Amino acid sequence: MNTDYLVKADTFTARFLDKLTMGMPLSEYARRLVTPFNAVAAVLLSLGLPLIGLRFWKGLATVTHASNEYPWSILLGWGLFSGVPLSATGYVMATAVYIFGFKKYHPLVRLGVLTGFMGYLFAVIYLLIDIGRPWRIYYPMAVSFGPTSVLFLVAWHVATYLTVQLLEFSPAILEWIHARRTRRWAILITVAMTIAGVILSTLHQSALGALFLMAPGKLHPLWYSAFIPVFFFISSIYAGFCMVIAVSTVASRYLRDKADGQFLDSLDGLTVGLGKGACIAMFVYFALRVIGVAHDDNWALLATPYGYWFLTEIVLFVLAPCVVLTVGVKHRSARIVRAGAFHALAGVVLTRLNISILMFNWNLPGHFQAIVPPVREVLIVLSIITLHILIFRWILNRMPVMREDPAYQEEPH
């Protein structure tokens, strides 16, 4: 009886190890881990992770530039305010394919959903480091409700949407562990989860902008606008498209053997199509930003140093990449579209950093000294980015994301 049990456990362990090492013997797997990329990653992690420990030992003051005037530092400026629009990939891809019927983009849906899920997961990780008492993060959901707060909405939506995205991605996990019957259930809820995802994303993407409606006078008037929720929502749409282009570009290059023929063959054509979608959203967004200036009659402010910076943002980082994308779409060139997509993503991050950090408290004395993040905080951010990439790669290496599992080809998707 005892031996039976042991044999069974042994098989389970063996199967488990097999999954983790991708079928390689342990020694072979370990040998393959020694790469220049992993070496850099190891250095960054060994610098950053102890600093996260320091935050929970000596307080935020020892690792960030956050202060009484600047409550939010790059932990949130990057991790939350830039991370969430870059994670709009899940809802834009799932909506395009399952709701609007652009079926040919199906090979990119799982990559989009995974990028989205991981992005939100890590946004929460940045939050857990930044907030004072992270073990109370569920308080807005269960202990004390503050429904007048835009952040209350963000808290609920990010928590719910994280769950929704896990469910949306679950078929890939279930295929990986060969749970055929459960997978069927997971597929059944796809459309409902997609619609839930759009609702939640519409609201919290825009809510991240609406948070700043509470700071008139603190945020520079060129960036403070009653339209800020709409700006955030529309920019999340093209951020989502461009991020799918960016992630698929990098993944198909460095993890080529994890993608199937269908994925690789269709990628260039689909990239151009996504570029077209991004273009439309960007033209709309650019027009809205200009209308925003007109709405508040801020034309005079454009002729100030802050105005030049504003123009840099919307011309060099919104209009210019949009033109690059348009050229790429016209010439059906995936290369040009990819260049435009990376450029547009830089613009999204710039806008979010402008609003959450660079132009926040613009009129306080010593502003530009106050916002320079300390080395420790930069190292924390770099180490979390590293962890993000490592876990992302871990999943792409194992689960059917850029390929279809032949065992499930006949099943509904």
Added chain:
Amino acid sequence: MEKPEKGAGGGRSRDARGEAGATVNRRDFLRVVAVAGGAAFLGTAADAEALYDLSGWPDRMGMLTDLTECVGCRSCEAACNAANRLPAPEVPFDEKSVFEQKRRPTANAYTVVNRYEPPKSGNPVYRKVQCNHCEEPSCAAACPVRAYTKTPEGAVLYDKDVCFGCRYCMVACPFYAPAYDYESALEPRVVKCTMCHGRVKAGGVPACAGACPMGAVVFGKRKELLSVARDRIRKHPDRYVDRIYGEVEAGGTSWMYLSGVPFGELDFPTKLPGKPIVENTKGFLSAVPLVLTLWPALLGMCYAANRNKEEKE
């Protein structure tokens, strides 16, 4: 196109103007829609609107700081420190060198006094800084866990037991009042003036007001303080600028100020809206239920349309 106004009122004004022809028919139609769709409903909505328009707790208290009286002795800082059992300061309270820098309330000091030398004033001007206890506080509106309460006595109080430390209150406060305990690893709190709520409830006055040798900080009913302030401006127009800071700023504050020099020269935020800042988010928040209800229907229709097309193919 004229929108039907609340209930039947719009219809009445139309009759008075006596328009004719097709326009009347259309407007009559609109009126019918307005009446049928919601005479009773709009009636109650109008009542609710009246109820909503609260002007605050009737007998709330307030503070009036007269900056022309303040001599920068920092007695208020010392009294506040003692009353709230705060840690001893790094430099003693009678030390004047602190005025070389502009300070702000911190996790260890609910209030600080700063010195200014405005160009047109011969003497230095001292400004006491602390939480202004807004009539409709931004911190309270911003807090996702409702850690803030506006008490009937006027103070805005913070509850550390539900706070998870997101610091959105600090982003939202137009006066840069709340401070945060960044040094604490596991139990950081937001720290700010309580307008000595406990002492006030027990019938006393806030420590700073009790300690001020010049009577520059006075405590009383906000309504009465406002008329005191107006009186002083009227009697001494050459002494004061014609403005009571805190009367309308960000919807009004419990703590108000009189000054002999323009408030902007003393780093008071002077470009704040004259209404509660939370009003700026109401448009967004009222769109939330619309998205929640309309999106599923619209997206479901898109999905159905595509299914229909596929079936035909």
